[in-house]
Amino acid sequence: xxxxxxxxxITYGLYVVCSGDQDRGNGFISNTFLQVTSDPPRFATCCNxxxxxxxxxxxxxxxxxxxxxxxxxxxxYGRFGYRSGKDINKFDGMNLKFGATGVPIILDDTISYLECxxxxxxxxxxxxxxIGDLVDAQVLDKTNEPITYSYYREVKKGVAxxxxxxxxxxxxxxxxx
Amino acid sequence: xxxxxxxxxITYGLYVVCSGDQDRGNGFISNTFLQVTSDPPRFATCCNxxxxxxxxxxxxxxxxxxxxxxxxxxxxYGRFGYRSGKDINKFDGMNLKFGATGVPIILDDTISYLECxxxxxxxxxxxxxxIGDLVDAQVLDKTNEPITYSYYREVKKGVAxxxxxxxxxxxxxxxxx
Numbered sequence: 001x002x003x004x005x006x007x008x009x010i011t012y013g014l015y016v017v018c019s020g021d022q023d024r025g026n027g028f029i030s031n032t033f034l035q036v037t038s039d040p041p042r043f044a045t046c047c048n049x050x051x052x053x054x055x056x057x058x059x060x061x062x063x064x065x066x067x068x069x070x071x072x073x074x075x076x077y078g079r080f081g082y083r084s085g086k087d088i089n090k091f092d093g094m095n096l097k098f099g100a101t102g103v104p105i106i107l108d109d110t111i112s113y114l115e116c117x118x119x120x121x122x123x124x125x126x127x128x129x130x131i132g133d134l135v136d137a138q139v140l141d142k143t144n145e146p147i148t149y150s151y152y153r154e155v156k157k158g159v160a161x162x163x164x165x166x167x168x169x170x171x172x173x174x175x176x177x
Numbered sequence: 178x179x180x181x182x183x184x185x186x187i188t189y190g191l192y193v194v195c196s197g198d199q200d201r202g203n204g205f206i207s208n209t210f211l212q213v214t215s216d217p218p219r220f221a222t223c224c225n226x227x228x229x230x231x232x233x234x235x236x237x238x239x240x241x242x243x244x245x246x247x248x249x250x251x252x253x254y255g256r257f258g259y260r261s262g263k264d265i266n267k268f269d270g271m272n273l274k275f276g277a278t279g280v281p282i283i284l285d286d287t288i289s290y291l292e293c294x295x296x297x298x299x300x301x302x303x304x305x306x307x308i309g310d311l312v313d314a315q316v317l318d319k320t321n322e323p324i325t326y327s328y329y330r331e332v333k334k335g336v337a338x339x340x341x342x343x344x345x346x347x348x349x350x351x352x353x354x
Contacts, residue, residue: 006289006314007218009244009323010210011190032211033187036223037303038344041184044221044306046213067186112183122299124213124308129221131301137183146186148325167215 004168012149012166016066016080016106017045018096019056025104026053026085029077031149032165033065041134043116046127048163052085057118057130062101065114069144070151072109077152080106081161100136111146112139127165181345189326189343193243193257193283194222195273196233202281203230203262206254208326209342210242218311220293223304225340229262234295234307239278242291246321247328249286254329257283258338277313288323289316304342 018027032046045065047054057063068076079090095107099115106113116132149166152158160167195204209223222242224231234240245253256267272284276292283290293309326343329335337344 002311002314003289003316004218004314006244006291006316007212009190009289009316010212011188011323011325012211013186013188032213034189034209034211034223035184035187035342036209036301036306037342039303039346041181042301042342044223044301046211046221067183111186112180114183120299120301122297122306122308124219124221124297126214126216129213129299129306131299134179137179137181139180139183139186146188146327148188150323165212165214165219169216 007166014068014072014147014149014152016068016076016110017047017053017063018066018104018106019053019060019063020104021060021102022098024056026056026090027080027104027106028053028163029081029161030065031160036131042119042131043114043134044129044131046124046129046165048127051163054128058121060101060103061118062103062135063116063118063130063132064099064103064105065116066106066110067112068109068147069111069141070147071144072147076109077158107140110140111142111144112137184343191245191249191324191326191329193245193253193287194224194230194240195243195281195283196230196237196240197281198237198279199275201233203233203267204257204281204283205230205340206258206338207242208337213308219296219308220291220311221306221308223301223306223342225304228340231305235298237278237280238295239280239312240293240295240307240309241276241280241282242293243283243287244289245286245324246288246318247324248321249324253286254335284317287317288319288321289314
Protein backbone atom coordinates (compact mmCIF):
# COMPACT_ATOMS: atom_id res chain seq x y z
CA UNK A 1 0.00 0.00 0.00
CA UNK A 2 1.57 3.23 -1.18
CA UNK A 3 2.05 5.80 1.59
CA UNK A 4 1.78 9.12 -0.24
CA UNK A 5 3.22 10.97 2.76
CA UNK A 6 6.61 9.63 1.56
CA UNK A 7 6.40 12.10 -1.34
CA UNK A 8 6.23 15.10 0.99
CA UNK A 9 9.91 14.67 1.96
CA ILE A 10 11.18 15.40 -1.56
CA THR A 11 12.84 18.82 -1.56
CA TYR A 12 11.95 21.55 -4.06
CA GLY A 13 12.51 25.27 -4.46
CA LEU A 14 9.95 27.75 -5.77
CA TYR A 15 10.39 29.76 -8.95
CA VAL A 16 8.54 31.98 -11.39
CA VAL A 17 9.01 30.57 -14.89
CA CYS A 18 8.28 33.11 -17.64
CA SER A 19 8.20 33.15 -21.41
CA GLY A 20 6.95 35.20 -24.34
CA ASP A 21 8.14 38.62 -25.44
CA GLN A 22 7.46 42.34 -24.95
CA ASP A 23 4.07 42.07 -26.69
CA ARG A 24 2.74 38.97 -24.99
CA GLY A 25 4.30 37.33 -21.97
CA ASN A 26 3.28 35.21 -19.04
CA GLY A 27 4.66 33.25 -16.12
CA PHE A 28 3.71 30.65 -13.52
CA ILE A 29 4.91 29.42 -10.14
CA SER A 30 6.97 26.27 -10.51
CA ASN A 31 8.58 23.95 -7.99
CA THR A 32 10.21 21.83 -10.68
CA PHE A 33 13.41 23.32 -11.93
CA LEU A 34 16.78 21.64 -11.82
CA GLN A 35 20.14 21.30 -13.49
CA VAL A 36 20.47 18.11 -15.54
CA THR A 37 24.03 18.38 -16.88
CA SER A 38 27.03 20.39 -15.76
CA ASP A 39 28.81 20.75 -19.12
CA PRO A 40 27.03 22.26 -20.94
CA PRO A 41 25.00 23.84 -18.12
CA ARG A 42 21.59 22.38 -19.00
CA PHE A 43 18.32 22.63 -17.07
CA ALA A 44 14.84 21.15 -17.00
CA THR A 45 11.49 22.55 -15.93
CA CYS A 46 8.11 20.88 -15.90
CA CYS A 47 5.04 22.71 -17.17
CA ASN A 48 1.38 21.69 -17.34
CA UNK A 49 0.27 21.50 -20.98
CA UNK A 50 -2.76 23.66 -20.11
CA UNK A 51 -0.59 26.50 -18.78
CA UNK A 52 -0.69 29.57 -21.00
CA UNK A 53 3.08 29.79 -20.52
CA UNK A 54 3.58 26.33 -22.09
CA UNK A 55 2.47 27.68 -25.48
CA UNK A 56 4.70 30.74 -25.11
CA UNK A 57 7.75 28.56 -24.35
CA UNK A 58 6.98 26.47 -27.45
CA UNK A 59 6.63 29.59 -29.64
CA UNK A 60 9.61 31.55 -28.36
CA UNK A 61 11.92 28.61 -27.65
CA UNK A 62 13.13 30.26 -24.45
CA UNK A 63 12.18 30.61 -20.81
CA UNK A 64 13.39 32.47 -17.75
CA UNK A 65 13.42 31.25 -14.15
CA UNK A 66 13.42 33.62 -11.17
CA UNK A 67 14.48 32.05 -7.85
CA UNK A 68 12.06 33.27 -5.15
CA UNK A 69 13.16 34.06 -1.59
CA UNK A 70 11.62 33.18 1.78
CA UNK A 71 9.94 36.56 2.21
CA UNK A 72 8.17 36.50 -1.14
CA UNK A 73 4.81 38.22 -0.72
CA UNK A 74 1.41 36.55 -1.23
CA UNK A 75 0.86 38.74 -4.31
CA UNK A 76 3.40 36.72 -6.31
CA TYR A 77 1.92 33.37 -5.31
CA GLY A 78 -1.65 34.54 -5.89
CA ARG A 79 -0.99 36.07 -9.26
CA PHE A 80 1.45 33.53 -10.73
CA GLY A 81 0.19 30.41 -8.96
CA TYR A 82 -3.59 30.70 -8.99
CA ARG A 83 -4.57 32.93 -11.93
CA SER A 84 -4.34 32.20 -15.64
CA GLY A 85 -2.59 34.41 -18.17
CA LYS A 86 -5.55 33.63 -20.43
CA ASP A 87 -7.68 35.84 -18.12
CA ILE A 88 -5.36 38.56 -16.83
CA ASN A 89 -2.05 40.21 -17.69
CA LYS A 90 0.02 38.87 -14.80
CA PHE A 91 2.79 41.39 -15.49
CA ASP A 92 0.65 44.48 -14.73
CA GLY A 93 2.51 46.52 -12.14
CA MET A 94 5.30 43.96 -11.75
CA ASN A 95 8.97 44.79 -11.79
CA LEU A 96 10.33 42.97 -14.83
CA LYS A 97 12.96 43.13 -17.51
CA PHE A 98 13.46 41.46 -20.87
CA GLY A 99 16.53 39.27 -20.97
CA ALA A 100 19.24 38.43 -23.47
CA THR A 101 16.81 36.05 -25.22
CA GLY A 102 13.95 38.57 -25.21
CA VAL A 103 11.85 36.73 -22.63
CA PRO A 104 10.36 38.55 -19.64
CA ILE A 105 12.06 38.01 -16.26
CA ILE A 106 10.34 38.70 -12.93
CA LEU A 107 12.58 40.77 -10.65
CA ASP A 108 10.26 41.07 -7.61
CA ASP A 109 11.25 38.87 -4.65
CA THR A 110 13.97 37.31 -6.82
CA ILE A 111 17.41 36.21 -5.58
CA SER A 112 18.78 35.22 -8.97
CA TYR A 113 17.48 34.38 -12.42
CA LEU A 114 18.44 32.11 -15.31
CA GLU A 115 17.52 32.24 -18.99
CA CYS A 116 17.46 29.07 -21.08
CA UNK A 117 17.15 28.17 -24.76
CA UNK A 118 14.92 25.13 -25.23
CA UNK A 119 16.69 22.21 -26.91
CA UNK A 120 14.20 19.44 -26.20
CA UNK A 121 10.58 18.96 -25.13
CA UNK A 122 9.63 15.75 -23.35
CA UNK A 123 6.02 14.59 -23.20
CA UNK A 124 5.12 13.19 -19.76
CA UNK A 125 1.33 13.07 -20.27
CA UNK A 126 -0.29 16.06 -18.49
CA UNK A 127 3.00 18.02 -18.47
CA UNK A 128 5.90 18.91 -20.73
CA UNK A 129 9.46 18.79 -19.48
CA UNK A 130 11.28 21.60 -21.25
CA ILE A 131 15.04 21.06 -21.39
CA GLY A 132 17.12 24.13 -22.06
CA ASP A 133 20.72 25.33 -22.22
CA LEU A 134 21.83 28.28 -20.13
CA VAL A 135 22.04 31.58 -22.02
CA ASP A 136 22.32 34.01 -19.12
CA ALA A 137 22.23 33.99 -15.30
CA GLN A 138 22.45 36.86 -12.85
CA VAL A 139 22.31 37.37 -9.09
CA LEU A 140 20.02 40.19 -7.91
CA ASP A 141 19.70 40.07 -4.13
CA LYS A 142 21.46 37.76 -1.67
CA THR A 143 19.95 39.24 1.50
CA ASN A 144 17.27 36.52 1.67
CA GLU A 145 17.38 32.72 1.58
CA PRO A 146 15.81 30.79 -1.32
CA ILE A 147 12.36 29.54 -0.33
CA THR A 148 11.87 25.79 -0.27
CA TYR A 149 8.56 24.15 -1.03
CA SER A 150 8.44 22.72 2.52
CA TYR A 151 8.96 26.22 3.99
CA TYR A 152 6.12 27.46 1.77
CA ARG A 153 3.85 24.65 3.02
CA GLU A 154 4.84 24.64 6.69
CA VAL A 155 5.65 28.29 7.47
CA LYS A 156 3.62 30.10 4.83
CA LYS A 157 0.77 27.55 4.93
CA GLY A 158 0.68 27.43 1.14
CA VAL A 159 -0.76 24.62 -0.98
CA ALA A 160 -0.01 23.43 -4.52
CA UNK A 161 -2.34 24.71 -7.27
CA UNK A 162 -4.15 22.19 -9.44
CA UNK A 163 -1.70 22.37 -12.37
CA UNK A 164 1.37 21.58 -10.22
CA UNK A 165 3.13 18.21 -10.61
CA UNK A 166 2.89 17.87 -6.83
CA UNK A 167 -0.82 18.71 -6.59
CA UNK A 168 -2.60 16.39 -4.15
CA UNK A 169 -6.19 15.44 -4.83
CA UNK A 170 -6.95 14.17 -1.33
CA UNK A 171 -10.11 12.25 -2.23
CA UNK A 172 -8.23 10.40 -4.96
CA UNK A 173 -5.29 9.56 -2.74
CA UNK A 174 -7.51 8.03 -0.10
CA UNK A 175 -8.96 5.69 -2.71
CA UNK A 176 -5.54 4.74 -3.97
CA UNK A 177 -3.97 3.87 -0.65
CA UNK B 178 28.42 37.63 -18.83
CA UNK B 179 26.89 34.63 -17.07
CA UNK B 180 27.16 34.75 -13.27
CA UNK B 181 27.35 31.09 -12.28
CA UNK B 182 26.68 31.96 -8.64
CA UNK B 183 23.03 32.36 -9.72
CA UNK B 184 22.84 28.56 -10.04
CA UNK B 185 23.73 28.04 -6.38
CA UNK B 186 20.29 29.30 -5.29
CA ILE B 187 18.42 26.44 -6.97
CA THR B 188 17.08 24.13 -4.26
CA TYR B 189 17.65 20.37 -4.26
CA GLY B 190 17.34 17.49 -1.82
CA LEU B 191 19.78 14.60 -1.52
CA TYR B 192 18.90 10.99 -2.22
CA VAL B 193 20.38 7.54 -2.73
CA VAL B 194 19.11 6.16 -6.04
CA CYS B 195 19.49 2.37 -6.32
CA SER B 196 18.82 -0.28 -8.91
CA GLY B 197 19.63 -3.88 -9.74
CA ASP B 198 18.54 -6.98 -7.89
CA GLN B 199 19.60 -9.35 -5.11
CA ASP B 200 22.54 -10.65 -7.16
CA ARG B 201 23.93 -7.36 -8.40
CA GLY B 202 22.86 -3.97 -7.16
CA ASN B 203 24.28 -0.50 -6.81
CA GLY B 204 23.33 3.04 -5.89
CA PHE B 205 24.57 6.62 -6.09
CA ILE B 206 23.97 9.95 -4.36
CA SER B 207 21.62 12.12 -6.41
CA ASN B 208 20.36 15.65 -5.96
CA THR B 209 18.07 15.43 -8.97
CA PHE B 210 14.80 13.76 -8.15
CA LEU B 211 11.41 15.31 -8.58
CA GLN B 212 7.77 14.66 -9.30
CA VAL B 213 6.77 15.55 -12.87
CA THR B 214 3.05 14.73 -12.90
CA SER B 215 0.53 14.32 -10.15
CA ASP B 216 -1.85 11.86 -11.85
CA PRO B 217 -0.35 9.37 -12.43
CA PRO B 218 2.31 10.03 -9.77
CA ARG B 219 5.34 10.18 -12.07
CA PHE B 220 8.93 11.07 -11.21
CA ALA B 221 12.23 11.90 -12.89
CA THR B 222 15.82 11.37 -11.85
CA CYS B 223 18.99 12.31 -13.64
CA CYS B 224 21.91 9.87 -13.86
CA ASN B 225 25.36 10.19 -15.44
CA UNK B 226 25.69 7.68 -18.29
CA UNK B 227 29.00 6.50 -16.80
CA UNK B 228 27.39 5.59 -13.47
CA UNK B 229 27.29 1.85 -12.88
CA UNK B 230 23.72 2.32 -11.65
CA UNK B 231 22.64 3.75 -15.05
CA UNK B 232 23.16 0.35 -16.67
CA UNK B 233 21.32 -1.40 -13.83
CA UNK B 234 18.31 0.93 -14.22
CA UNK B 235 18.26 0.20 -17.97
CA UNK B 236 18.44 -3.56 -17.38
CA UNK B 237 15.94 -3.84 -14.53
CA UNK B 238 13.58 -1.06 -15.64
CA UNK B 239 13.17 0.08 -12.03
CA UNK B 240 14.86 2.29 -9.47
CA UNK B 241 14.42 3.19 -5.81
CA UNK B 242 15.01 6.56 -4.18
CA UNK B 243 15.81 6.94 -0.48
CA UNK B 244 15.30 10.46 0.94
CA UNK B 245 18.30 11.27 3.17
CA UNK B 246 18.01 13.27 6.39
CA UNK B 247 20.12 16.11 7.80
CA UNK B 248 22.10 13.86 10.13
CA UNK B 249 23.16 11.42 7.42
CA UNK B 250 26.66 10.22 8.23
CA UNK B 251 29.74 10.77 6.04
CA UNK B 252 29.86 7.01 5.35
CA UNK B 253 26.81 7.28 3.05
CA TYR B 254 28.20 10.24 1.10
CA GLY B 255 31.66 8.72 0.81
CA ARG B 256 30.47 5.34 -0.31
CA PHE B 257 27.58 6.32 -2.61
CA GLY B 258 28.93 9.66 -3.82
CA TYR B 259 32.63 9.13 -4.36
CA ARG B 260 33.16 5.42 -5.04
CA SER B 261 32.15 3.38 -8.06
CA GLY B 262 30.10 0.20 -7.93
CA LYS B 263 32.49 -1.07 -10.61
CA ASP B 264 35.21 -1.23 -7.90
CA ILE B 265 33.42 -2.08 -4.66
CA ASN B 266 30.16 -3.58 -3.45
CA LYS B 267 28.60 -0.44 -1.99
CA PHE B 268 25.96 -2.48 -0.16
CA ASP B 269 28.45 -4.33 2.09
CA GLY B 270 27.31 -3.84 5.66
CA MET B 271 24.46 -1.51 4.71
CA ASN B 272 20.94 -1.83 5.98
CA LEU B 273 18.86 -2.54 2.90
CA LYS B 274 15.76 -4.29 1.68
CA PHE B 275 14.47 -5.41 -1.69
CA GLY B 276 11.29 -3.67 -2.68
CA ALA B 277 8.07 -4.56 -4.46
CA THR B 278 9.89 -4.29 -7.81
CA GLY B 279 12.90 -6.31 -6.61
CA VAL B 280 15.32 -3.37 -6.54
CA PRO B 281 17.51 -2.72 -3.49
CA ILE B 282 16.48 0.15 -1.20
CA ILE B 283 18.88 1.84 1.23
CA LEU B 284 17.31 2.14 4.70
CA ASP B 285 20.21 3.84 6.54
CA ASP B 286 19.64 7.56 7.25
CA THR B 287 16.43 7.37 5.21
CA ILE B 288 13.23 9.30 5.98
CA SER B 289 11.13 7.78 3.21
CA TYR B 290 11.65 5.86 0.00
CA LEU B 291 9.95 5.54 -3.38
CA GLU B 292 10.13 2.83 -6.02
CA CYS B 293 9.51 3.63 -9.68
CA UNK B 294 9.01 1.68 -12.89
CA UNK B 295 10.84 3.35 -15.77
CA UNK B 296 8.54 4.41 -18.62
CA UNK B 297 10.89 6.67 -20.56
CA UNK B 298 14.59 7.47 -20.85
CA UNK B 299 15.61 10.92 -22.07
CA UNK B 300 19.07 11.55 -23.50
CA UNK B 301 20.52 14.87 -22.28
CA UNK B 302 24.10 14.29 -23.45
CA UNK B 303 26.29 13.27 -20.47
CA UNK B 304 23.25 12.14 -18.44
CA UNK B 305 20.03 10.16 -18.79
CA UNK B 306 16.80 11.43 -17.31
CA UNK B 307 14.88 8.33 -16.21
CA ILE B 308 11.15 8.93 -15.94
CA GLY B 309 9.22 6.46 -13.85
CA ASP B 310 5.80 5.76 -12.41
CA LEU B 311 5.36 5.19 -8.71
CA VAL B 312 5.05 1.55 -7.68
CA ASP B 313 5.55 1.86 -3.93
CA ALA B 314 6.40 4.51 -1.32
CA GLN B 315 6.92 4.19 2.42
CA VAL B 316 7.83 6.43 5.36
CA LEU B 317 10.55 5.06 7.66
CA ASP B 318 11.58 7.76 10.13
CA LYS B 319 10.18 11.25 10.58
CA THR B 320 12.41 12.28 13.48
CA ASN B 321 14.85 14.12 11.18
CA GLU B 322 14.41 16.78 8.49
CA PRO B 323 15.21 16.01 4.84
CA ILE B 324 18.66 17.30 3.96
CA THR B 325 18.86 19.98 1.30
CA TYR B 326 21.81 20.36 -1.02
CA SER B 327 22.52 23.84 0.39
CA TYR B 328 22.58 22.40 3.95
CA TYR B 329 25.02 19.73 2.73
CA ARG B 330 27.25 22.41 1.19
CA GLU B 331 27.03 25.06 3.91
CA VAL B 332 26.69 23.07 7.14
CA LYS B 333 28.29 19.77 6.18
CA LYS B 334 30.90 21.43 3.90
CA GLY B 335 30.20 18.85 1.20
CA VAL B 336 30.97 19.26 -2.50
CA ALA B 337 29.43 17.70 -5.63
CA UNK B 338 31.24 14.69 -7.10
CA UNK B 339 32.37 14.84 -10.73
CA UNK B 340 29.41 12.87 -12.13
CA UNK B 341 26.78 15.19 -10.59
CA UNK B 342 24.72 17.46 -12.86
CA UNK B 343 25.68 20.32 -10.53
CA UNK B 344 29.42 19.56 -10.50
CA UNK B 345 31.45 22.76 -10.78
CA UNK B 346 34.75 22.66 -12.64
CA UNK B 347 36.07 25.93 -11.25
CA UNK B 348 38.81 26.45 -13.84
CA UNK B 349 36.29 26.02 -16.63
CA UNK B 350 33.76 28.37 -15.08
CA UNK B 351 36.33 31.10 -14.71
CA UNK B 352 37.06 30.86 -18.42
CA UNK B 353 33.41 30.95 -19.28
CA UNK B 354 32.48 33.99 -17.22
